[in-house]
Amino acid sequence: MVKGSDILLVNPACQDARVTDDDARQVPIGLYYIAAELLKNGFRASILNLAGTKGDPLAEFDAFIRNIKPDIIGFSVTNPSRMNAMACAEKSKEVHPDVPVVFGGPAPTFLYAHLMNACPALDYIVPGEGEITFLELARAARDNTPEVKQIRGLVYREGDGIARTGPRKLIPD
Numbered sequence: 001m002v003k004g005s006d007i008l009l010v011n012p013a014c015q016d017a018r019v020t021d022d023d024a025r026q027v028p029i030g031l032y033y034i035a036a037e038l039l040k041n042g043f044r045a046s047i048l049n050l051a052g053t054k055g056d057p058l059a060e061f062d063a064f065i066r067n068i069k070p071d072i073i074g075f076s077v078t079n080p081s082r083m084n085a086m087a088c089a090e091k092s093k094e095v096h097p098d099v100p101v102v103f104g105g106p107a108p109t110f111l112y113a114h115l116m117n118a119c120p121a122l123d124y125i126v127p128g129e130g131e132i133t134f135l136e137l138a139r140a141a142r143d144n145t146p147e148v149k150q151i152r153g154l155v156y157r158e159g160d161g162i163a164r165t166g167p168r169k170l171i172p173d
Contacts, residue, residue, distance in 0.1 A: 005043045007138055008070035009035055012077065012084040013050045013057035025052045028076045028105065030130060037131045043138055046070070050084065061088045065095050072141055074126075074134060076105040082115065089121040100141060104130040112155045116162050124148070125155035129171050 153168030
């Protein structure tokens, strides 16, 4: 496998126990869509479901990333899972400081500025549909082409501020 090709996609745990946890333990279908697009394009993609863990999700994440060194770590974040996602982002920078951390999903789509400000470990946000944007970001990381400004549908840090590359067209049904 080419260096830069190992991608970890994470479904973080909800902050509090839910009345019924069956829905909270399910991996969002968007992670499967992104993984499929990555696999189709020569990347290796793994999905870690922290919402399904019986123990401490942060400890499980820590152990998992210490055993592998992903080239990018992406999280599908909802409002109930944002605290675990941010804790895992911080942990990922502690263990692998140079590995980019990406948030996508419903919460970052609408709260991108808040999450970028609240989580210094966060490098990128992919608002909206993430399949193509995440693929292009993975290619840029693998090929060591840092021109992220050209990737539509991306939020990133620029100096002390936050930059957006503008919306990406929706994927046709």
